[in-house]
């Protein structure tokens with residue numbers, strides 16, 4: 001199975017787990033005061049729904065979809081708008097992998113490296129917009 005297919009299936013199992021997005025944001029917000037500050041005014045239930053689609057866009061990009069959705073995210077997260085510094089994506093990725101490992105009952109090392117590969121590809125498009 002391709003890395004993108006492994007991730008798609010793993011993500012399906014995560015989305016079926018009721019607290020996946022709550023646990024992700026708990027871990028991500030706990031990873032740095034800088035990150036917590038960025039979400040101080042955010043409607044978190046709405047943000048969780050937006051991220052559900054955002055992760056899907058990263059996976060679809062790895063499966064060959066155009067980069068236009070990710071370039072739009074690059075623009076919203078850029079210096080002049082949300083101002084998300086590129087190094088913060090490392091914390092995002094660590095929090096996500098930690099959460100996936102706790103929710104995907106079939107999680108193993110090849111699934112972990114598939115997630116890293118698939119997400120890094122799309123994250124570089126977003127970071128390039130900074």
Ligand code: HEM
Nearest residue numbers: 035038039041042050051054055073076084088089092123
């Ligand atoms: C908003 C996805 C990384 C902070 C959003 C939105 C999406 C999204 C879909 C809402 C739509 C938009 O504003 O364009 C993602 C994805 C990421 C990522 C897929 C990783 C690849 C980050 C990181 C931070 C961050 C590393 C660092 C703190 C924010 C903030 C908002 C936001 C502050 C606005 C929240 C609000 O409306 O108050 N993100 N994001 N994001 N993101 Fe991200």
